[in-house]
Amino acid sequence: MEFRDKPMENLIRLQEKDICKxxxxLLLDGESIVGAYKTVRDQVIFTTHRIIMVDMQGVTGTRQQIFVLPYRKVLHFGIQTAGFGDPVQASQLTVCFADGHEAKFGFIGQQELFAVANAISRCIL
Known part of the structure; x- marks a missing residue:
């Protein structure tokens, strides 16, 4: 997974107990999870302070590469909601950071999209 090259798509809600240890x-005191999602193998956790992206590697997924993207480095973000007749995977969040890169996340369902967008808004506004 390289967030600079391709979006994390078809994100499905993940139970907190299933988040990789x-x-x-990495969670700090006072930091709480807004939402945790997974692709087939990879995970993304949106907290009250940052985005934690986990790239599960190897056959068993025991090797992991973790990216931490703090909301304080977010310049702006955009959302795209699904329209009538759009495929299920049509809601997307694009987050643009101060260093010029952006991360894209494709959600199944708009409710998850707005929960994450609200968490980011609370930190950057």
Missing amino acids: NARA
Whole structure:
């Protein structure tokens, strides 16, 4: 997974108990999880302070590459909602950072999209 090259698509809600332990270990006191999602293997966790992206590698997924993207580095973000007749995977969040890169996340359902967008808004506005 390289967030600079391709979006994380078809994100499905993940139970907190299923978040990889290395990502959970990064949480700070007072930081809470807004939403956790997964692709087939990879995970993305939106907290009250940042985005944690986990790239599961290897056959068993025990090797992990973790990216931490703090909301304080977000310049702006955009959302695209699904329209009538659009495929299920039509809601998208694009987050643009101060260093010029952007991360894209495709959600199944708009409710998840707005929950994450509200969390980011609380931190950058």
